[in-house]
Amino acid sequence: MISDPQQRDQILDVFPFLRAASPDFREALFDTATSMRLPAGHLICQDGSQCAALPLVIAGTGRVYKLGENGREITLYRIEPGESCVVTASCILSDRPFPAFAECETEVEALVVRPNDVRRWMADSAPWRAYIFGLIAERLQEVFGVLDAVLFQRLDQRLIARLLSLRTASPTREIRMTHQALAVELGSSREVISRVLKGLEGQGLLRATRGLIELLDIPELERRARDG
Amino acid sequence: MISDPQQRDQILDVFPFLRAASPDFREALFDTATSMRLPAGHLICQDGSQCAALPLVIAGTGRVYKLGENGREITLYRIEPGESCVVTASCILSDRPFPAFAECETEVEALVVRPNDVRRWMADSAPWRAYIFGLIAERLQEVFGVLDAVLFQRLDQRLIARLLSLRTASPTREIRMTHQALAVELGSSREVISRVLKGLEGQGLLRATRGLIELLDIPELERRARDG
DNA sequence: TGCGCTCAGTGACTTTGTCACCCTCGCTTG
DNA sequence: CAAGCGAGGGTGACAAAGTCACTGAGCGCA
Incomplete structure (x- = not known):
């Protein structure tokens, strides 16, 4: 009541x-x-x-x-x-x-x-x-x-898409989230997420530090989320 | 009408x-x-x-x-x-x-x-x-x-489960189906299904010939579908 | 007999998941 | 303060699965 x-x-x-x-x-x-x-x-x-x-x-x-x-x-x-x-x-x-x-x-x-x-x-x-x-x-x-x-989708693409969508709520370039949490979102495992993030970091697309991911090249990330 | x-x-x-x-x-x-x-x-x-x-x-x-x-x-x-x-x-x-x-x-x-x-x-x-x-x-x-x-499940286990369930309709030990068709059922690809089948054949659990799969050791297959 | 088709096998490679183990940071607590 | 601890993260070796390119086997048919 x-x-x-x-x-x-x-x-x-x-x-x-x-x-x-x-x-x-x-x-x-x-x-x-x-x-x-x-x-x-x-x-x-x-x-x-x-x-x-x-x-x-x-x-x-x-x-x-x-x-x-x-x-x-x-x-x-x-x-x-x-x-x-x-x-x-x-x-x-x-x-x-x-x-x-x-x-x-x-x-x-x-x-x-x-x-x-x-x-x-x-x-x-x-x-x-x-x-x-x-x-x-x-x-x-x-x-x-x-x-x-x-x-049907590659994990890196899914990860990028998720990072971008997490950002839309508060459109900054920083995402406060652990690798483990991202793994749970995508149905993957922490190690794999770490690897993929490291790969993207190596390409200068983002920077990952403890509990924080900073998106550097948002246009390129958006392109990848679209075209692969 | x-x-x-x-x-x-x-x-x-x-x-x-x-x-x-x-x-x-x-x-x-x-x-x-x-x-x-x-x-x-x-x-x-x-x-x-x-x-x-x-x-x-x-x-x-x-x-x-x-x-x-x-x-x-x-x-x-x-x-x-x-x-x-x-x-x-x-x-x-x-x-x-x-x-x-x-x-x-x-x-x-x-x-x-x-x-x-x-x-x-x-x-x-x-x-x-x-x-x-x-x-x-x-x-x-x-x-x-x-x-x-x-x-969350391994492909071999899923494949076995599917083979057994295909059989229940007409409980014989023969299944008339191509590897491609099985791949489509399970969301895998033909090559992978072929490999898994070959593995199971090597263990004496079934025999695969062109368009036909013959289940040999049904109790063991059922055990694997359950316990992994 | 030879052609073409479907079906299946294979090897090399990539992506992803798993396991074991380590490191680092930040915090609490003796 | 040092020790310890837990969460977060890195790494290497391996296994499972998907991809690609190619081969060959069976089968129907002109």
């Missing part, structure tokens, strides 16, 4: 589709959903387990990833404010185990919806349906994209 | 969820959907293009795959009678381009549903929703599984 008017407003801001929905639906949602605060690192879903609820992220980010037996892992996508892990949703709607891990990357504030409500609203509310489907399709595309990258 | 009573019965047999649906819905479906026959090899969807309709497969099988620039490809999943390419559905429902290729593997007879009907029935019919969601979740799991296999 969400009763605080301020929090309601915040939720409406983060989930614009709610404004398009009927007042009845909004009331039902505020009535039955609960708000939760989860610490960074909290495991939301385990590979192979059933999902007990659908969290809609209000603040913070979640991360969904696959983990191999060897311990290697790869990030599939992130869940930003206003989004939700729709893979969870589809698992709820069809009673299947979740096929990956989901965890809080930062502290997360989420609106938690019960499986039965998820189901009911799929029938009752067109905006809710549109919201869920939009997310499903988006995730599907992201996962397909990851698969494509892993199978 | 499906008017032939025999064809209607066939469709009800292939899509059991229709029997659970209301007569109104069934009528609407038979009224607005059309039946189509596509030749083997026909391209249903291209990577990056919009989907114009949702085909429900009545007979034959479709194949959905990713294609790399280099020409390498990987099969993501198949669409059997009674199923449908829900990635298409999710693309339709959210107006996004299709992120892979879909083609007819055999001649395919399909029930073609217009995007607007897909959308409308999501609102009107609970069985239709359950059907679509079930498929979406199933596909998602298959794709996640492929990603997992590609990233």
Whole structure:
């Protein structure tokens, strides 16, 4: 139950589709959903387990990833404010185990919806349906994209692309991130990332120091991300 | 418009969820959907293009795959009678381009549903929703599984698993398939498959001749598919 | 018989992942 | 302060997989 008017407003801001929905639906949602605060690192879903609820992220980010037996892992996508892990949703709607891990990357504030409500609203509310489907399709595309990258693209190109995209958030030329973290993003291993970075450094495209990567020749990096 | 009573019965047999649906819905479906026959090899969807309709497969099988620039490809999943390419559905429902290729593997007879009907029935019919969601979740799991296999499993193990699963359909010890076809299934290349097969042959686990693979030591192969 | 096609084998090389081990930096703590 | 420790990073040797270029084997067919 969400009763605080301020929090309601915040939720409406983060989930614009709610404004398009009927007042009845909004009331039902505020009535039955609960708000939760989860610490960074909290495991939301385990590979192979059933999902007990659908969290809609209000603040913070979640991360969904696959983990191999060897311990290697790869990030599939992130869940930003206003989004939700729709893979969870589809698992709820069809009673299947979740096929990956989901965890809080930062502290997360989420609106938690019960499986039965998820189901009911799929029938009752067109905006809710549109919201869920939009997310499903988006995730599907992201996962397909990851698969494509892993199978068909060279690691150096993928790494460059990722470095550039990490930069777009705050368009500086410095990226504060460990090699290990980059390996996890790309589904590779630390040693390999180190090697590739060293190669790029040797070509004068960037400079890597402990926990920091400085992009030197951004135009050339962009060219490589495009053409190979 | 499906008017032939025999064809209607066939469709009800292939899509059991229709029997659970209301007569109104069934009528609407038979009224607005059309039946189509596509030749083997026909391209249903291209990577990056919009989907114009949702085909429900009545007979034959479709194949959905990713294609790399280099020409390498990987099969993501198949669409059997009674199923449908829900990635298409999710693309339709959210107006996004299709992120892979879909083609007819055999001649395919399909029930073609217009995007607007897909959308409308999501609102009107609970069985239709359950059907679509079930498929979406199933596909998602298959794709996640492929990603997992590609990233974290050794090729020999994957190959063995695939050979065994190909056999389950007709549980003989012979598999009629080219190395190239196996490569496409697993997202590898012919040469590599040839090498791996040769390795397994050297260990006396199977025998490979032109277009035919004969499994010799099935218990050991099963053990390897499990334990590595 | 010879031609052309699909299918498969091979060797050299590159890219990527793995393993074992080392180093360095920054911090805590006795 | 020195010792120790943990996180981050470097390295070399090797294994697994993909790529390229080429060869040859089987098979149908004019």
